[in-house]
Amino acid sequence: MTPTTFDWTTFRHTHLRRERVLGVVYLLMGLLIWFLFFPSVEPGAQAKFGLNLVTAVKPPPLPDLVVPARGTILLVGLISAFIGGYQLARGFRDPQALMGVVLILFFVAFIVWATAGKSFNLTGMLASTLLRATPIAFGALSGIWCERTAVINIGIEGMMLSAAFTSVVVASAVHSLWWGLVAAMITGGILGFVLAVLAIRFRVDQIIAGTAINIFAVGLTSFLSSSWLSVRQDLNAAGNFKPIPIPVLAKIPIVGPIFFNVNIIIYLMIGLVILTHIVLFYTRWGLRMRAVGEHPKAADTLGINVYFMRYVSVTVGGVIAGLGGAYFTLGSVGRFDEAMTAGKGFIGLAAMIFGKWTPIGGFIASLIFGLADALQVKMAIMSVPIPSEFLLMAPYLVTIIVLSGVVGRAEPPAADGQPYVKE
């Protein structure tokens, strides 16, 4: 055998280049923080952050958080630059995880810059983040239930919209928000089941089946709402669920008003995140779900009914999407408007992917999207000199970066989207 002239260690080093690139990126982020935010802040300006939220339950008031704007920006930029420098010189064990840290640093600098010389209610923004994240999280959870058994549900948007509609009509007709909630779940469940039948029984292309559900939902609800609800205004006035403070917990500063004084649908969402996590990773049903999504034939040969698993999981996914739909109406404005889901179902799917098909990951991703949304509104009010459209773009840019595999690759369930054919 001739000795090899090719040096694998050199090759490995070229692969390590990516880690160098990350180092440079972190360093540049530090510099960017200085150059973007430092010069335009008045020397001596202070950023004032309010930590109290005016609600019915009053936790003990906290003093405002006041920081010197220039100093904070300088410090935050320095930390980012240091992380980059250390990465370049020595290297961290998991340099990719630091991406999150650096992004948070950038975000802090941005907020401080925007607030310099003004005041900003931090708790208020975080509370609004959770509200805006709720429908997205429902979308992500619905997607997880479906895709973990390898059925792609692109119809979440349509399921939400239909459920939003029926929940209002039923709640208005019988004067009970609870029946409205039930109607939303049934609507979502039926559409989920329809998707399951199309995808499993008839092996229709799942993207097309889901898209059909979306188009159907937009068409039907718009028609009914303009031709019928506009006449019967009484059927479009359901009212909404009021926040329920949880004793003791609601009194915790900051956390209390954000998490423990919200309405029932948001509690349901948080409960579902935890429940889905437990079901998926700690129960027999979850193990079987994951097996069906990864290698249906293996599950089949062990006596697991692949079709049954998929029918049930996709229908549950539909019910969850239905709850998400009810949030738009019963959980916030109390009435139905055409196309009111505004793409939140699709963003939910992005959150699912961002969160690597896990409930907790999906929830965190939803919070990031929710944060961007909340921030955008806040910034518009504070008249920050950035067009709000650019702020709106940020989370999607992050999504594209994540999906393109720059920051770790997300692996979908192996059989995702493939119909299972028994021999």
Add this chain to the structure above:
Amino acid sequence: MAPVLELRGITKRFPGVLANDHVDFTLEEGEIHALLGENGAGKTTLMNILYGLYTPDEGEIYVRGKKAEIHSPADAIDMGIGMVHQHFMLVPVMTVTENIVLGAEPTRFGPFLNLREAAEHIRELSRTYGLEVDPDAYIRELPVGVQQRVEILKLLYRKADILILDEPTAVLTPQEVEELFEVIRSLVARGNSVIFITHKLKEVMTIADRVTVLRQGRVVGTTTPAETNEQELAAMMVGREVSLVVDKAPAQPGDVVLTVEDLHVLDDRGEPAVRGVSLEVRAGEILGIAGVQGNGQTELVEAITGLRPPLHGHIRIKGMETTWATPRRFFETGAAHVPEDRQRDGLVLSYPVRDNLVLNTYYKPPFAMGFLIKEKPIEENATRLVQEFDIRTPDIYTPVSNLSGGNQQKVIVAREFSRPIDLLVASQPTRGLDVGSIEYIHRRLVEKRDQGCAVLLVSSELDEIMALSDRIAVMYEGQIMAVLPAEATTREQLGLLMAGVRPETLSQPVETVEES
């Protein structure tokens, strides 16, 4: 005592095919019963019926003397029947424990998994049967030999005592096969009964207590290894006398046709698959590349044939640089490729035989004039080749997807061999074919060699490599372990090299043929 398992008059029809025709089969307690037959003889169909994946059209199954109704794998498992499928049924992203308990999960407090208890139980089982495996390892990180142990543990965990092993040795090295046989023997020693499905005669002679031969869905006979020999079994399996050896004259190597120099290639995941392979193939010789599947052979062939760009190194055909060649340039140098996955890389399944026969020449005269395709020469070409290569097809307009595996392979062979070629790269050319087709392909390969063609043969069937090659290169983890003259090489030497034992450490020194 009633046999553990008895099949009576099992018949299964598929559209146009009688897959099982009144098959009778008995399995006694504690025996290893080999089910021998060619691909398509109905072995797997029969076992899928037994395992509840298919429903028979006629016939009855008796388990321990009692009539059994098996409608699903769940029923089979309940009756103590377990099956290791030819393609492993394991979820790569799950742990060994999760894979083993799937479908029979131990739980506590209602629906909650109790994986710790399961892992303990699995450790115990693997100690008892000598099936060493780490219950917490992820499947995707395990070599195939260990994955197979997981499959067997899956059956034992379910307390199956009738074990069906479908072609279990296909993916193993000769040493791993030995280990598997040890495990099987220890299984029957503990009162289990084993059905061993195979088409390899040697294995039947080694491991089986009894053997039943299937041909075209019918039982040809049942015998024991003591009462028969390989020649006789082969005749039973094929239905006529077959020659197990390939007749060939000594090679007369000419000029070097293919040169590969220090080639490095990455696999699909970006991991190094070929690491520094150098070899030469001369006109008029067959260089066989032996090795267990997945040791870089696929990537090596893909790099040579222009399907995968190499990372580093050189490939030359007749002195022309073809390192970064496209498949078309590869063909135009006068080279031919019989790909490993014939349905994916060798044919367009939905195209008729006629078009598949000109897939790499359709753009040249006489089949094309400028950018126009000429129908007549293409049809004439097809008619001639179908006759010459004995392709069994209703007509030249039939889509190749309707042809049997053997005839699909003949289409590829006809296409590649009918051109004037100096180099032939054949990868697993007889995989999944019946003995008749194997004989045919082998004869054609030797014929090409004798006409002065350089042949690079890649195969994971050791017998095939030994029967055809003039020189044998053994590949292990992306490297050539040694290049040996075929006539002076034993199975044992090859087996050790395939398992990664360095030639210099072999007790019997192996003469390494230097390339330069």
